[in-house]
Amino acid sequence: MKRKSFREAECPVARTLDAIGDWWSLLIVRDAFDGIKRFGAFQQNLGIAKGMLSTRLRDLVDAGVLELVPASDGSAYQEYALTEKGRGLFLVIVALRQWGEDNLYREDEPRSVLVDAEKGQPIAPLGLRASDGRRLDWTDTRVEAAEINPRKSS
């Protein structure tokens, strides 16, 4: 049966997963952050079927995460580039990466790390903070209804 949709869900997590939460989309976005731009390069790097890749890329473009731009090498082909919206997914990728690093490797297994390019040091683990900077734990938070767009500041 047709996969359930959360495009109109109230919860932002559900909406996000609806947009980019399938098997391939975030891997394509990760590759885009790694500098991959061309159809063939995505296909080869991911080992994805061309048909899948084709529809995934189309969906990502429709979602405004990627856009098609003229190839940077001057050829008549096109390239896929991250939009501003797509670049906003970097923190999602980092969060997934850090959880994987911490939980999914055996002690002696080779792995990669994300480093600060300037100093070559691993980046700091992401952390939750209150608006005033206090470190927070998940037990210190709660979901609340937000104010709706106060058009004139009362």
Place this chain on the structure above:
Amino acid sequence: MKRKSFREAECPVARTLDAIGDWWSLLIVRDAFDGIKRFGAFQQNLGIAKGMLSTRLRDLVDAGVLELVPASDGSAYQEYALTEKGRGLFLVIVALRQWGEDNLYREDEPRSVLVDAEKGQPIAPLGLRASDGRRLDWTDTRVEAAEINPRKSS
């Protein structure tokens, strides 16, 4: 055909998506953070088919994200509880939530926010930082091979 697996991928992002990157797992985890514990409650809250939920919960338990514990109300039933590993996914959920809040709502649409329970203020946006605390952008980072478990510090 059988869905491609990334359990043994080098990239931590791919491994994470392999473990919890399907259509339902993260929504189940999100519900768990919201205090949902029972099979029926997940099923009703998500509107998921029982068969799907059953296999998803089994997979999450196998992955060590959830565990079965005796029901807190003293009945003979069991409950699903987040493990330490599962609680580590909170930042992933927060990252997805913030991206969704920023990119997937129309101006006038009602939405929810994650607030600091103590002060009732929205939490700070997640941010990337170097180990020394400097704010970083994605262009300031790069993926590198990590040292493999230096058993004796050379």
Place this chain on the structure above:
DNA sequence: CATTCCAGTTCTATTTTAGGACCGGATTTC
């Protein structure tokens, strides 16, 4: 002890996926 609740399992129709064959235009090779 009859009824309803709970947590699943089983079954089926439909959709999605992986993978390969195919195809037309662009580019490189000779």
Place this chain on the structure above:
DNA sequence: GAAATCCGGTCCTAAAATAGAACTGGAATG
């Protein structure tokens, strides 16, 4: 400048995942 090859797809098929409903068997409830 013709042939061979590359690139970026589309189309097709078999197997697998999904949604949804029906069924089951033990627990709680009256």
